[in-house]
Amino acid sequence: MKSSLKTWHIHINGLVQGIGFRPLVYNEALTYGLNGWVKNDNDGVHIEVNASREIAHIFYQSIINNPPERAKITVSNIIQVPIRDYRQFEIIHDTMSEHAKVHLTPDFATCDNCRSEMFAPKNRRKHYPFITCSECGPRYSIVHSLPYDRENTSMDVFTMCEVCKSEYSDPADRRYYAQTNSCPFCSIGLALYNSKKKELSNDITTIKQIISKKWSQGEIVAIKGIGGYLMTCCASNAKAIATLRVRKRRPNKPFALMYPNLDLLDEYSLCEEEVKAISDHVSPIVLVSKQEKIKILEGICDSLSRVGVMLPYAPLFELLLDEYKKPIIATSGNIYNAPIVFQDEKALNELFEIADLVLVHNREIVVPQDDSVVAYTSYFKKRVVFRRSRGLAPTYFNDDLKLTSNNILAMGAFMKSTFTACHNGNIYISQYLGDLDDFDTQQNYLHTLNHLMRLLRLSPEKIVVDMHSDFLSTQKGKALALMLEIPLLEVQHHMAHFAALIGEHNLIHTEEKVLGVVWDGTGMGNDGNIWGGEFFIYHDYQFDRCNHFPYFHHLANDKMAKEPRLSAFALCADLKAVQGIIKSKFTDIEWKIYTQKLKNNNVLKTSSIGRLFDALASILGLSDIQTYEGQAAGLLQVKAEEHFNEYGLDYDISYGIKEMGSNFSGSELLRLIQSDLRNEIDVSCIAAKFHLTLVHWIDYIATEQQVAKIGFSGGVFQNTLLIDLVIFHLAERYELLFNQDLSPNDENISFGQLIYAEIESIRQKI
Ligand SMILES: [Zn+2]
Numbered sequence: 001m002k003s004s005l006k007t008w009h010i011h012i013n014g015l016v017q018g019i020g021f022r023p024l025v026y027n028e029a030l031t032y033g034l035n036g037w038v039k040n041d042n043d044g045v046h047i048e049v050n051a052s053r054e055i056a057h058i059f060y061q062s063i064i065n066n067p068p069e070r071a072k073i074t075v076s077n078i079i080q081v082p083i084r085d086y087r088q089f090e091i092i093h094d095t096m097s098e099h100a101k102v103h104l105t106p107d108f109a110t111c112d113n114c115r116s117e118m119f120a121p122k123n124r125r126k127h128y129p130f131i132t133c134s135e136c137g138p139r140y141s142i143v144h145s146l147p148y149d150r151e152n153t154s155m156d157v158f159t160m161c162e163v164c165k166s167e168y169s170d171p172a173d174r175r176y177y178a179q180t181n182s183c184p185f186c187s188i189g190l191a192l193y194n195s196k197k198k199e200l201s202n203d204i205t206t207i208k209q210i211i212s213k214k215w216s217q218g219e220i221v222a223i224k225g226i227g228g229y230l231m232t233c234c235a236s237n238a239k240a241i242a243t244l245r246v247r248k249r250r251p252n253k254p255f256a257l258m259y260p261n262l263d264l265l266d267e268y269s270l271c272e273e274e275v276k277a278i279s280d281h282v283s284p285i286v287l288v289s290k291q292e293k294i295k296i297l298e299g300i301c302d303s304l305s306r307v308g309v310m311l312p313y314a315p316l317f318e319l320l321l322d323e324y325k326k327p328i329i330a331t332s333g334n335i336y337n338a339p340i341v342f343q344d345e346k347a348l349n350e351l352f353e354i355a356d357l358v359l360v361h362n363r364e365i366v367v368p369q370d371d372s373v374v375a376y377t378s379y380f381k382k383r384v385v386f387r388r389s390r391g392l393a394p395t396y397f398n399d400d401l402k403l404t405s406n407n408i409l410a411m412g413a414f415m416k417s418t419f420t421a422c423h424n425g426n427i428y429i430s431q432y433l434g435d436l437d438d439f440d441t442q443q444n445y446l447h448t449l450n451h452l453m454r455l456l457r458l459s460p461e462k463i464v465v466d467m468h469s470d471f472l473s474t475q476k477g478k479a480l481a482l483m484l485e486i487p488l489l490e491v492q493h494h495m496a497h498f499a500a501l502i503g504e505h506n507l508i509h510t511e512e513k514v515l516g517v518v519w520d521g522t523g524m525g526n527d528g529n530i531w532g533g534e535f536f537i538y539h540d541y542q543f544d545r546c547n548h549f550p551y552f553h554h555l556a557n558d559k560m561a562k563e564p565r566l567s568a569f570a571l572c573a574d575l576k577a578v579q580g581i582i583k584s585k586f587t588d589i590e591w592k593i594y595t596q597k598l599k600n601n602n603v604l605k606t607s608s609i610g611r612l613f614d615a616l617a618s619i620l621g622l623s624d625i626q627t628y629e630g631q632a633a634g635l636l637q638v639k640a641e642e643h644f645n646e647y648g649l650d651y652d653i654s655y656g657i658k659e660m661g662s663n664f665s666g667s668e669l670l671r672l673i674q675s676d677l678r679n680e681i682d683v684s685c686i687a688a689k690f691h692l693t694l695v696h697w698i699d700y701i702a703t704e705q706q707v708a709k710i711g712f713s714g715g716v717f718q719n720t721l722l723i724d725l726v727i728f729h730l731a732e733r734y735e736l737l738f739n740q741d742l743s744p745n746d747e748n749i750s751f752g753q754l755i756y757a758e759i760e761s762i763r764q765k766i
């Protein structure tokens with residue numbers, strides 16, 4: 001080795017594994033003629049080279065300035081180390097040397113190169129349903145352990161054929177070091193079963209034809225995808241959709257549609273942001289406007305204004321839809337409220353309750369995930385995450401968010417559960433794991449938690465749980481704290497929502513007061529009532545509840561959330577005139593029972609804006625009993641949108657907050673609405689005025705509190721119209737903060753708990 005050559009060690013961390021980082025480094029090393037090695041380790045990518053100081057730094061800069069497309073570098077450095085003499089450059093394997101610090105790479109949708117190869121007549125992977133490369137294919141969903149190498153994934157059971165092996169070891173090949181590499185000669189196996197569990201075919205060409213035929217005949221096919229099984233049927237066959245609804249016991253909740261290609265989505269006139277989202281490597285379901293000209297069946301998404309659409313994100317779906325050429329319904333393959341089915345045996349045992357055929361493949365799914373869901377507001381194109389799962393979880397990057405406590409586990413909420421782990425300074429937010437009132441969902445939560453704990457060798461120093469409940473995630477958190485003999489912190493639900501915003505926007509150390517508007521359906525408050533229409537001030541590492549929607553009766557526990565008519569009943573307890581409107585929604589006996597309940601002094605109170613939306617939807621005749629969460633509020637939003645579509649977003653008549661002043665309450669609001677109804681004002685106009693009233697109320701409180709920054713979180717802020725109105729009316733005078741990478745709904749609670757713990761520990765030190 002020349003004497004001018006020194007040995008240099010480079011460390012790069014972030015999202016750096018499973019995206020072609022090592023091949024890129026290898027090629028760069030060859031370009032510069034450097035000897036040494038590159039390897040994946042539990043804290044990212046490590047490189048060692050022999051080079052002069054100048055060349056080493058040029059090499060280093062060229063890597064960190066031009067990393068692979070999907071990479072995200074959070075840490076990088078180069079240091080000189082004792083001289084070692086290397087004779088070549090190689091990619092080396094290493095065993096787990098310490099606790100994992102690396103970010104987990106999410107799953108990627110099929111890339112353009114693989115797509116072209118799959119349809120190229122002479123390509124050796126023509127019509128191969130598991131085509132992948134260094135830039136696409138499953139990652140997080142197939143990882144057993146770290147570092148990300150083939151033997152640590154569910155690809156370990158497949159032996160590459162000679163051709164695949166040569167691609168895998170050729171630095172010039174785009175499958176160089178692609179851990180998911182396979183081809184028709186060393187194929188992942190596919191098998192189509194009928195309801196008698198008889199294998200009909202294992203050949204993709206035949207399978208495509210059978211499934212196409214079955215779809216056109218109105219049959220339902222369960223197909224194993226990336227994060228689990230999807231239930232599919234023809235989207236233009238009303239009978240098939242009706243059958244799917246009956247078998248899934250899902251009377252109204254909208255279904256998502258999978259389109260064969262982007263061209264077929266033309267009729268939706270998607271905006272630029274939507275096109276980008278729908279076709280990028282995450283490939284989520286995008287909730288887009290369902291314009292009048294679009295002929296989709298009523299049974300898909302009743303009278304909601306948006307419909308969920310996506311493109312085939314796995315080559316298998318792409319091939320099936322290329323054959324069928326029409327959109328299909330693609331919804332999570334699960335039984336009723338249970339989580340998505342991802343194990344083949346369970347699929348074959350259970351999914352025939354719904355499906356006529358089940359298509360299985362033998363690449364094991366280790367971590368189940370639903371499809372992610374996003375939407376863009378109609379006017380300002382603000383992105384709203386509805387569900388953060390496949391393609392997004394479990395990575396979370398926020399370069400400016402530096403926490404003092406490095407190892408914390410936050411267990412999340414009861415509904416839309418997730419957990420968040422801060423581990424060696426990295427933050428991992430689990431995929432959406434569902435509502436924990438279902439046994440299978442509980443098992444799935446524990447499965448995912450245990451998997452991530454094992455994968456990263458998590459060693460939390462503190463556990464954070466919800467303050468007021470004793471559901472599974474809280475129990476598990478308490479048990480862990482006890483077992484590990486570490487501190488436990490309990491955080492109130494809505495404060496966690498607000499803390500999530502503070503964290504996302506790096507405002508932990510802000511010196512300015514921030515107003516938090518946290519509106520949702522339900523969360524136990526510190527005073528024993530059910531909160532959900534909250535205003536907080538964050539200042540000096542302190543959260544103070546400064547206002548809330550005036551309390552009204554909380555009736556019949558969980559039933560209230562399912563029956564908007566009960567919210568209407570509770571809100572108009574003292575309003576004879578409104579009672580007249582809703583009396584017909586109850587039987588005489590029901591009316592008597594609920595009236596009796598209201599007289600009970602022990603009845604809980606609630607400040608829930610979610611329930612206020614419900615009440616109004618019921619009074620306006622839109623929904624009395626809902627079959628899925630958010631149905632009534634969604635219908636109310638649609639009505640208001642009709643009005644704004646006609647009169648413009650600058651329409652600005654509300655139920656005057658200023659006039660109501662301190663009299664503002666649910667019953668006062670209902671009194672004004674009832675008077676509009678009596679004057680035969682259109683329902684869509686009333687819905688619009690109601691939305692504006694909420695915006696004006698926020699303005700009123702913000703003025704009162706003398707703040708310049710307002711943050712919004714909680715499920716109510718999935719209402720894209722409300723967001724547009726807030727921006728339209730308040731953005732000029734306030735800095736507005738919305739959840740960005742996280743959903744505003746309860747999925748963000750676990751992250752908020754983590755941030756709250758950080759704030760709490762800072763507060764204790766000052
Ligand atoms: Zn690819």
Ligand SMILES: [Zn+2]
Nearest residue numbers: 161164183186
């Ligand atoms: Zn092969």
